[in-house]
Amino acid sequence: EDQVTQSPEALRLQEGESSSLNCSYTVSGLRGLFWYRQDPGKGPEFLFTLYSAGEEKEKERLKATLTKKESFLHITAPKPEDSATYLCAVGMDSSYKLIFGSGTRLLVRP
Amino acid sequence: DAGVIQSPRHEVTEMGQEVTLRCKPISGHNSLFWYRQTMMRGLELLIYFNNNVPIDDSGMPEDRFSAKMPNASFSTLKIQPSEPRDSAVYFCASRSLAGELFFGEGSRLTVL
Numbered sequence: 001e002d003q004v005t006q007s008p009e010a011l012r013l014q015e016g017e018s019s020s021l022n023c024s025y026t027v028s029g030l031r032g033l034f035w036y037r038q039d040p041g042k043g044p045e046f047l048f049t050l051y052s053a054g055e056e057k058e059k060e061r062l063k064a065t066l067t068k069k070e071s072f073l074h075i076t077a078p079k080p081e082d083s084a085t086y087l088c089a090v091g092m093d094s095s096y097k098l099i100f101g102s103g104t105r106l107l108v109r110p
Numbered sequence: 111d112a113g114v115i116q117s118p119r120h121e122v123t124e125m126g127q128e129v130t131l132r133c134k135p136i137s138g139h140n141s142l143f144w145y146r147q148t149m150m151r152g153l154e155l156l157i158y159f160n161n162n163v164p165i166d167d168s169g170m171p172e173d174r175f176s177a178k179m180p181n182a183s184f185s186t187l188k189i190q191p192s193e194p195r196d197s198a199v200y201f202c203a204s205r206s207l208a209g210e211l212f213f214g215e216g217s218r219l220t221v222l
Contacts, residue, residue: 031209041215041216043213043216049208049209096165097155097158102152
């Protein structure tokens with residue numbers, strides 16, 4: 001069964017304390033893995049797409065990496081404004097659908 | 111670009127009433143998705159349109175739900191009659207050629 005699992009469910013960090021969020025997946029034929037950020041009361045905001053194992057993408061304090069079974073979103077020296085829910089989603093070769101994980105709620109304290 | 115535009119942002123209604131949610135996708139995107147988000151179930155795909163044609167509505171929970179896309183720049187999601195368990199945030203998203211989904215700000219529905 002195609003599945004996307006994110007961990008941890010929630011993460012509290014002090015400002016400047018680097019960490020990583022995990023997205024593990026089991027799908028038949030990966031078309032792409034997508035990371036989104038969602039702020040309270042807002043729609044998910046697109047961050048990155050990764051297409052193949054070994055690929056990396058960076059944006060400010062965020063860096064996304066991909067292996068054959070999982071993706072990591074590394075947050076370096078986070079700031080309070082990085083607090084949000086981070087969602088990953090997987091697209092499959094055989095389908096137009098994206099399967100979303102349940103998200104990681106990140107809180108960065110000053 | 112204005113992004114995906116949804117209305118209303120908030121809707122409070124009573125059980126049994128008809129609810130219509132509206133969406134304007136990003137110009138040039140030919141695929142449109144309606145999602146529902148709740149704390150318990152996360153983001154669930156309700157229906158997908160490609161070139162204004164409904165391709166897959168298997169996620170629509172019941173016959174009370176219907177969706178239309180009369181042209182490339184407008185779509186509606188209708189619930190008739192509404193029930194308290196329909197309370198959720200409903201998102202519309204359009205897809206770029208690269209396959210990324212771009213979401214609207216959502217319509218928060220509360221059915222009393």
